[in-house]
Amino acid sequence: MANAATAPRKVLIIGGGFAGLECARKLANDDRFEVTLLDRTNHHLFQPLLYQVATASLAAPDIARSIRQILCDAANVTVLMDEVTAISPTEKTVTGRTGGKYAFDYLVLAAGAKTGFFGNDQWEENSLGLKSLADAQDIRRKILSNLERAELTTDEAERGRLMTIAIVGGGPTGVELAGACADLIHRSLKSNFRRIDTAKLRVILIENSPEILEHYAPHQSAYAKERLQKLGVEVRNQTRVTDVRKGELLFLDGSSLKAEAIVWAAGIAANPLTKDLGVETDRAGRVTPNADLSIPGHPDIFVAGDLTNMKDREGKFVPGVAPAATQMGAHIAKLLKEELRLETTRFADRKHDLRPLFKYTDKGMMAIIGKSAAVMKVGDFTMNGFPAWIAWLLIHILFLIGFRNKLSVLIGWAYAYIVNNPEARIIVHPPASAAPQKG
Template sequence: MSEKNTGVTKVVIIGGGFAGLECARNLANKDGFEVTLLDRTNHHLFQPLLYQVATATLAAPDIARSLRGILEKSKNVTVFMDDICGIDIDAKKVSGTSGQEYRYDTLVVAAGAKTGYFGNNHWEQHTIGLKSLSDAYSVRKKVLENLEAAERTDDPAERKRLMTIVIVGGGPTGVELSGAFVELIKRSMRRNFRRLDVHSLKVILVEAGPRILPPYIESNSAYAQKRLEKIGVDVRTSTMVTDIQPHTVITKDEEIKCGAILWAAGIEAEGITAHLPCERNRAGKVTPEADLSLTGHPNIFVAGDLVFMKDIADKPVPGVAPAASQMGRHIAKLLLKEKKTGNSSDRQGFKYLDKGSMAIIGRSQAVVEFGKMKLTGFIAWLAWLFIHIMFLVDFRSKVGVLLQWSWAYISDAPGARVFVNKRK
């Protein structure tokens, strides 16, 4: 065993998401560490509930918290808002678009992921993804703005187009978005329009594979599809999108004219991974060593959505919030142990604890899978509510979201149906 490291270790963390924030919190107020947390925004975002901001159920403050506020009692953690654009491995520093440079002894790259189009990046200009608060506001604005335009127009064909929403991707995000929009408009907003029949709204969920929610067991996928169809979602499986043009989704069988195209079909790692000394897959993701460090660079770790790997039990690690949080804790644990012992040659590999999968399907219905436990319906919905409340960052968030959900459930009137246009 080597001599203990008694100096101060400068840790730079890129990304204030689940992995980066969890790493910073576990190193907070620990002797021998000087932590710098860098993020292009000033807040931590609870992404699993982002679709509820997009569908007007929750407001931004319900699922976003200031990083400085979260870490205000962490005396050895400094937060900077900066967009990191370069990594100099030899000089041990990262640089931001602000012009600032941040030196490190240990680097943790947890910059997250962005919407991916499988090489068809020109589709981006015609669609809206859902990875940030800005995206959520854009989705909400687009759909509600279309409803306003649909009520004004006297053209039946234009009204039909404006009231058609196409959601590409039948994973949890696509399923939750489609169910939420149908119930928001057909149920909660049915009394809000005088000239518009909200029941003529058409939400089309397009999935290239043979079933929605492909990671789930087949019976739960079938349950989810049946439930969505019951509340009015047009679910189209085995339907490959071949092109996207303005207000048009083209599949192998037809052209769908629509007012909004929401993309929930894929993600790719943020571009910062191009600066790392390692290979990347087609989605820009990297595969680290078992301990989450890069091969040949034991002082550089990666975590969260930009990682593609199997854990030490040979189990694929999914791109979900619990996995990212566990990675952040794992890295902090390794660093704390090495600071105490001075030994970095015997690192423990990362083991993912699967906390299950879940997706909400409209009002009071969900599917939940945890080990051998498989739940559907109202009980699954209650489990979904409880687990998401527990994962929120702080007490204020938990109370705020619980009150918003309670009011929306009792009154059947989500309260965040406001969008803002730039003044001309």
């Protein structure tokens, strides 16, 4: 019979995103661990392709897969769909919205981030974020419904507002979304309307900094801007938003912009569960863990992915990207396995001191700029244009989980590319004509 020392350790993972899923996969079928993965949704989401769902190039199932299905062969992993509402580090329990209480020996908090508004949470009401499948579907519904309403109205001012998409934030998400919106509107939907002239549709990308894609090389920021402008996107740098109202943005210089679709891609905030950990967080709510990814004062609680703000063991900043989250999830699994091994040796007392420290391997950054162009940066190496787009395409397909997803994404893309005709354009649940921003 198992005693306390040999009983499987209860590992509770919150979040089936890149970090949590990788941790569960790496612990799969190791019977020294009894793993429970909690997620508020039933799917793992490939966020890098969300913008393609938002702009009708892909359908939602193309970029998501059931977590239960992914882990079905992992006999020691239980997947539960529950939203965690509270963590008690001292009791070593977690509470779910369903009322469930889950005890743990080890906790891995990998619940990701949400759209952040720099303390102006009221702006959320009047804008659309891009963090979940629901968000992407809201944006798509909003854009397509606005075009339908523009085709119906005879009021010129209203038509102008309906035909304007404002995207706040010139990072990769904003740039990719702006390029894809321009492609959708100026190429794909060109011949679909009779009353409105789609050439008059405006996609406006608003960025507070002097450059868009500011983490890329300066020549890449300039390339991205020029490329977007060629696609018909108006790029406004050094433009600070001071208020987001329903259908209207206000700027620091006193000017304003009327846009029925406002997408907020300017910031992220860590999942609010980080507050329950009782450790210091930064302004975005992110935790700086110890170098082994445990949190100060709690060697059995780990954090991983987008809700961290840290440097690795070599002092390299760890960015909020999918490869970093995956590497963190894998690191924690490796650490736990090693820790259990040490417990059976004469080093058992020093198991916490002997933990491996996290090292981040930079896999580079990429952003796609409309159809057939991208920028790529790996260390000092940079690449722009069509070759970077091909590299982006191959890497993203390889990353997608599961053969079904890969094949359907590939076919969908190829089709849309050849005929310039994105298929996922059906509006399900159209908003009433007077519907608020949320679509």
